[in-house]
Amino acid sequence: MTEDSQRNFRSEYDEKVGFRGVEEKKSLEMLLKDDPLAIEKLRTFSQRFPLPSMYRALVWKVLLGILPLHHESHAQMMAYRREHLDILHALGGIHFVGPSTPQVEVSLRMYQLESGKLPQSPSFPLEPKDKVFLAIAKAIEEMVEDSVDCYWVIRSFVSPLRKYRDALPQLPKAFDDYLNLEDSRLLHHLKTCSSLSKLPYDFWFKNCFVGCLPESSLQRVWDKVVSGSCKILVFVAVEILLAFKIKVMVLRRSGLNSAGKITRLLENTPQDSLDAIVSKAINLWHKHCGTLAHSA
Amino acid sequence: YLEDVKLQAREQLKAAESRYEAQKRITQVFESEILDLYGRLEKDDLLKKLEEEKTEAAE
């Protein structure tokens, strides 16, 4: 193996395990030592580079405002956060959750109580947005070990999504625009067979691709969402369509009219290729929005 | 440096406030639970009374 190809192999390998280079990891470690933490630098870092999985939970906690920027306040703040377990205790007191309640449902009930939306009875059927919550919570639960941290990450991740609610209706339009730039013929095709309005936008944008992408890809997309860009979601959607262009066109003949068909398409796709799609989407997003797309 | 101190204080205050808010929500939920339980108890009492009257009438 030549030195070059060895290096290439190394960087490909590193990319696979979650960091492109040791240098990046080092510079992130430096950033995390800052006191107070420079949140804008961390934001820029997670927009520009993939987060090493060992630091993901920590960086998210900072970006989501769960951990304070000053190391000095960490202990006290985390003690405050822990007090939220009172909510869990209260839910037990009114027989809303028990020892056998699944953890994700516990998080949902805690969140409902906190936002004043606890239903009258736990046996009431769940609303669609509750189901989205559960799916997101499940994905985050896989990522964050500590249960208090986990609830806080879920709670804070879901809240920015609600903050994006104003931006959400504009995402389909942005999707059109970028698809037009990348492949105007495909867009034209979708338009002429009036499939465009039937694409699973909610499934993509409202749910942040939960249940659609494998966990590893999901985390890389959410890194960007957490650091302030929901526009990344548009580029993932564009890349999915580009990747399945042929299949989508064939599907069209049988009527591309449901989210289900695209979902099935994605479900039957090997995880590797979805990972590759996400990598392409991130590159495309960098190309169109630069790396400082906080407000986008 | 001053900005720093202010920022730190704001963060702490926010966290402290949020656990107060949580506690307030708990109170609200407990309140309606108590009302509900009283309602159920009264219904029970009422039913019991009705039964008693029925039994008395039957005797």
Added chain:
Amino acid sequence: YLEDVKLQAREQLKAAESRYEAQKRITQVFESEILDLYGRLEKDDLLKKLEEEKTEAAE
């Protein structure tokens, strides 16, 4: 001036803490009320069952 800011922050934090404590005491009172009510409801249910059994036995 810096000391001023720090002092003010400490006071605000203390105020938030004491509001939290007060609210927490309320929830604790409510909680024992709820426990009590559940207890009464269960006793009622139990009594009802006993009565029913008695009535059945008497029949």
